[in-house]
Amino acid sequence: MNGNNEIMTESSSSSSSSSSSPVAKKISTCKYHNPYLSDNDSLMNNGNNCLEDDHCSQEIIKLIKESLNYETGDHHTFIVFGASGDLATKKIYPTLWALYRDDLIPLKTGIFGYARSSMTVQKLYEHIGRHIKLRDEEERELFQQFLLHNFYVQGEYDDDNGFIKLMKRVSELEENDNGLHANRLFYLALPPNIFQSTTKLIKQHCWNTKYVD
Structure with missing residues (x-):
């Protein structure tokens, strides 16, 4: 499967390659x-x-x-490492919800939370919901739709098995969207001392590689 990859941390919230796009150039003039x-x-x-x-x-x-290309574009997968932590539940997920609410996330987007905590996806929904204020019934219904784009996988940050399990779930979703091209973005909502082991396993198991027939 073809695709682009990007790793983000709390201090790297944008891609260095995006500055050359027409949208980025227009934004820079504002x-x-x-x-x-x-x-x-x-x-x-x-x-x-x-x-x-x-x-x-x-x-x-x-x-x-x-x-x-909201409805017909490539599939996007957003993976949040450290999904059960404060940074993810108080900042990252509320931001993703706001983007979804305002139609600024492509329709074919899956959001995967990954953490050591043993919990169900319903428990993750509860964690996210505590930090999000919904203005009316229409937003509450839309928020329920947003939650359906979210998944959770439990695993360690230095163990291959957790990453293999994660990518099995990710690949199943990407294939179900009938997409030959998927873009993956990894957000490390983690302490810096875990970055090395996590990024090593991302490279081994999660990185999209372009194949030429």
């Missing part, structure tokens, strides 16, 4: 107003930033949606 800075601290204190930024944000969202 002014940015940091809502956590006072007007005196802002680098663009001209009184019109909010209007410009709001227009620019909507334009960026539109460009991103157009680039997603």
